Amino acid sequence: MRIITHNMLKCHVKNCTDPNKQFPLRFKDVQLEQVEAERNDEFLVRMLPRLDWPALLKTSKELGMGLPESIPENPGEDEEFLQAVHTFIMETHVKEGSMVCDGCAHEYKISNGIPNMLLAEHEI
Ligand SMILES: [Zn+2]
Numbered sequence: 001m002r003i004i005t006h007n008m009l010k011c012h013v014k015n016c017t018d019p020n021k022q023f024p025l026r027f028k029d030v031q032l033e034q035v036e037a038e039r040n041d042e043f044l045v046r047m048l049p050r051l052d053w054p055a056l057l058k059t060s061k062e063l064g065m066g067l068p069e070s071i072p073e074n075p076g077e078d079e080e081f082l083q084a085v086h087t088f089i090m091e092t093h094v095k096e097g098s099m100v101c102d103g104c105a106h107e108y109k110i111s112n113g114i115p116n117m118l119l120a121e122h123e124i
Helices: 041-050 053-062 079-090
Strands: 026-034 092-100 107-111
Touching (some): 026 053, 053 079, 079 092
Antiparallel strands (some): 026 092, 092 107
16 A cells, blocks of 8 residues: 555544544554665646645655755756655555554554455444
8 A cells, every 4th residue: 555545544433533533643663665666757747736745654654764844936846846746655565554543542453455444233
């Protein structure tokens, strides 16, 4: 699972509705893998408004990865910025581990790069 996907996932357990806690999910015991991918600056610039930057920043710190504190004024012309974002959201893959919700403590397992977002019947 790429980090760009994680930035769009929130807890969907019934009654877990505090927006400050159900997102972003906190990574736990993760195994990361860097997979080289071709950089598409147009795509990255288009994605920026759709990303939750504070959440992305929080996640990057959790994982010990570097990311600029904020989006520069002209992100499309900032080589260093584009590369940092690309490396983090497109090339960083979570292979194993889990994501924990701070609201309800539900743990979403990640196995072989695939997050299991399924819930038990009583959680739906
Ligand atoms: Zn939750």
